[in-house]
Amino acid sequence: MQTLRDDTFQTITSLMREQAGLHFTDSKKPLVSSRLGPRLQHLGVASFEDYVGMIMAPAEGGDGDNGSELQVAIDLLTTNETYFFREPAHYELIENEVKRDKPKTLSVWSAAASYGDEAYSLAMLFADLQKQGRLGDQWSLLGTDISDRVLRGAVQGVYPQDRLRAVTPERLHRYCWHGEGAAEGLVQITPKLRERVRFGRLNLCHPIEDLGPFDIVLLRNVLIYFDAATKREVVDRVLTQLKPGGLFFIGTAEGRVACNTPLQPLAPGAFRKLAT
Ligand SMILES: C[S@@+](CC[C@H](N)C(=O)[O-])C[C@H]1O[C@@H](n2cnc3c(N)ncnc32)[C@H](O)[C@@H]1O
Missing domain, CATH: 1.10.155.10 (Chemotaxis receptor methyltransferase CheR, N-terminal domain)
Known part of the structure; x- marks a missing residue:
């Protein structure tokens, strides 16, 4: 070497x-x-x-x-580690918020989507909430990342079973196809769920063209790779795409987030964007 x-x-x-x-x-x-x-x-x-x-x-x-x-x-x-329903308290918070508000529409951005585990976890949650009549059918997700390699994987939606270890058996049955033979041990997200999620390449360190506004933005487990000044810039840039009152998430281990946009802390790594 x-x-x-x-x-x-x-x-x-x-x-x-x-x-x-x-x-x-x-x-x-x-x-x-x-x-x-x-x-x-x-x-x-x-x-x-x-x-x-x-x-x-x-x-x-x-x-x-x-x-x-x-x-x-x-x-x-880049480090792309991710898995389904990582940091479950964030999913519970989103679920409770949707159950309370019963929105007709919901637009969500997974801003460092990696292989799409986060976006598809949310898609499973929203499909269940829609079925229960707690969410209208106009919900959609956007997953972006800087890495083309992970985005190709995200579009395919094929995963080793272990990555879905936190997915309930009902959801595994409802939203996944299970591989057989050479594909034993792999699962694929069903086309019906996959069509709810769009993926695209986006560098968080470059200006963002109009994407949103979104009701929920997740920027989890990516800030750790940036220095303090870049973190602040990235967070403020991403927050321009979130509606006032919308939910914003970073990784629970990423500490306090420094930014100029006013945020109300809700739980570790979870915030509400305040109106300015
Ligand atoms: C550890 S993964 C986090 C995945 C997911 N959000 C989670 O919490 O499980 C971090 C992702 O951030 C992406 N990333 C790193 N720098 C980036 C940048 N400047 N713009 C967009 N994505 C970036 C990496 O490619 C990687 O897929």
């Missing part, structure tokens, strides 16, 4: 910070080396210095970072 020099590590981390807001401290050098090293070998690139040259080269076709080696590097350096 090639050696990652300190100065080259700094070049890579600066680039990742500029392009994706990703913040790597010096202690993350082994992680960066181990995630990018196999890619160098796969491409037959002799050194990390040569690889830096590749990721800094403009993308063919001129469409920014999409489709370039830079995008591949971002994909490799």
